[in-house]
Amino acid sequence: MIDLKLLRENPELVREAVRDKKFTCDLDAIFDLDVNRRDIFTRTQEARSRQKAANAEVAGLPKGSPEFLEKIKRMKELSQEVKELQKQQQEVDAEWNRLMLTVPNIPHESVPVGKDEDDNQQVSAWGDPQTVSADAQPHYDLPVFKKFVDLAGGVKVTGAGFPFIVGPMARLVRTLLRFFLDEAAAAGYVEVMPPLLVNAASATATGQLPDKEAQMYEVPQDGLYLIPTAEVPLTNLYRDTIFETGELPLRHVAYTPCFRREAGSYGKDVRGLNRVHQFDKVELVKWVLPENSFDELESLRMDSENILQKLNLPYRVLLMCSGEIGFPHAKQYDLEVWAGGQKRWLEVSSCSNFTDFQARRGNIRYRGQDGRPHPVHTLNASALAIPRTLAAILENNLEADGRIRLPEVLIPYYGEKYLT
RNA sequence: GGAAGGGUGGCAGAGUGGCCGAAUGCGCUGGUCUUGAAAACCAGAGUGCCCGAGAGGGUACCGGGGGUUCGAAUCCCCCCCCUUCCGCCA
Incomplete structure (x- = not known):
């Protein structure tokens, strides 16, 4: 929810923001x-x-x-x-x-005005895509892929986009989840396991409703929605809460499956593990004081980046332009990992500051120096989404003999050097 | 899913039609007293919105929504949640 005072006192700023974000209200x-x-x-x-x-x-x-x-x-x-x-x-x-409820959040002044992905700004990069073998294959073309991921089985049992993950790959997913959660815990995030279904009030507070209703799977009989991300139940845990200042910043991490309808997606975007309807993700969420939130966004981004660095996966960081950031976002970075076989960047994390937007909708506040409640700022980041991380490992770590080498950091977790 | 009993301020708990935003106790905050603390005593203390430069004033909120009434925490209806019992079940 937009600040009513801002709307009254500076309507042109809001009007401009809506236009820059390509929303209508x-x-x-x-x-x-x-x-x-x-x-x-x-x-x-x-x-x-x-x-x-x-x-x-x-x-x-x-x-x-x-x-x-x-x-x-x-x-x-x-x-x-x-x-x-x-x-x-x-x-x-x-x-x-x-x-x-139809007015989007205002982009931060540091967000470039732009209309599509061409206007996003690369702010940094890590690792060298050139080090990946020249004859790397897209993960879905690898001979081992059929052994690791059963797409046809998923189609039979559910439908396209619901793959079975099998054998060593299933074990690798388990390994990655444990690694991600351990890293987050070490960085000070408290692990929680939230519900995977949420009510309409929750989906409204974080901004999925009414804006992105078509993205969510719905259970109409009970008025519930399958979560598109752990952000929704996590952020809503503190709906209608007043924090004492000493309680902030508060950090949570959660592993959950995520469900997205992804209506309208097609082509290379949905091949293999590039985009699926159900996927596993580890999500970081922070509740912070307003004056710290943009610094907190940078440190949040570093928490996500650290994981990619430890996995030794080349990636780049994009500052998303006004036309690309979501409805509730004030500022958003995307972390894109290099998939050497497809020779393209895959988004594995989105790091966002929602400023007070979700906090107003969800009535999440802290008691300020003046003794009065004020909206907190909420942020979140993926750390990380599993399927595209798998795709990157499969494509970048292919040995000449056809085996998949595990990132060093995962070897003690997985117990072997290769994915077998 | 069925039956019964409940949902009141941070907590406990009174209040069955009017002067109830709501007794009382605990907890909390400030003060008096004390060398200090405790005890005791005094005072204060919810959230949203509206009017106001401010002081302050008004209004709404007793799980949520509707209704009855001149008037609802209190009566009626629907929904949600909690507890206990039964059923079902990982």
């Missing part, structure tokens, strides 16, 4: 409603005040006395007036809320 309708809403609120309040005063008088009169009956008679009129105003207030407020 009816700001003019909000401005009109805002005036109307305040007027009705004030009038309702005044009428209600008169009613309460009259009630206090009646309370002192003997029940059934002539004065009592006379007074009641006059108060019926007032009661009608109050009811009418309250009805109007409800209607205006509901519409106002509906519209407010």
Whole structure:
């Protein structure tokens, strides 16, 4: 939710932000409603005040006395007036809320204005893609791929995009999850296992609803959604909470499966493990004081980058442009790993600062120096998404004899040097 | 899924139609007293919104939503959640 004060005092900034982000929402309708809403609120309040005063008088009169009956008679009129105003207030407020939920967050000033991926800025890179063997293969073309990943089995049992991971690959997934979680714990994140289904209020607070409803699998019978990322249940754990300042920053890490409908995806993007409907991911979430949030974003990004470095996978860091960052995002970095077989970059992590946007929607606050509650800032990052990490390892670590070499750091975890 | 009992301020807990934003106790904050602490005593203390430069004032909130009534924490209806028992089940 956008800050109402900002919207009132600086409507052009918001208008520009909406345009830069390529979202549409009816700001003019909000401005009109805002005036109307305040007027009705004030009038309702005044009428209600008169009613309460009259009630206090009646309370002192003997029940059934002539004065009592006379007074009641006059108060019926007032009661009608109050009811009418309250009805109007409800209607205006509901519409106002509906519209407010469609206004995206404002991009931070450091975010480049742009319309598509060509306008993203590479801010850094690590490792050398050239070191990957020239005859590396896309993971889905490797002879061992069929042994490790059973796409056809998934299609039979569920549908496209729900692969079975088999044998050494399943073991590698388990290894990676443990490694990721251990790294996060060492960096100070408290591990939690959240629910994999969330209600509509949760999906609204983090910004999936109403903006990205089509992305989520739904269980209509129970009014629940399968989580597209652990961000949703994690962030919502502290919905309607007031933190004491000493409790921040708060850091959590969670491993969860993630479910995404990915409607409209096609072609090379969905081959092999590049994009699937169900995947495993380890997610980091932080709740921080507003004044620290952009520093916290950098350290969060480093937490994700460290994992890629330890895995010895070449990657680059992109600062996403205004047109590419999501609805609730103020600033977002994507970490893209080099997949030497496909000779392309695959996004394995997205590191984001949502500033106070999710906190306002979810009513997540801290008590400030002034003793009053204020919205916290929320951030999150993947560390990391499993399938594309697997793809990168398969493609970059192929030996001449056809075996897949494990990153050094995983050998003690996995117990062997090669994926067998 | 069925039955019964419940959901009130940080916690416990009173309140069954009007002066209840809500007793009381505990906890918390400040003060008095004390060399210091404890005890005792005094005072304060929720969140949102509206009006106001401010002081302050108003209003809403007793799980959520609707209804009855001049007036609802209190009565009625629907939903959610918790506890216990039964059923089912990893």
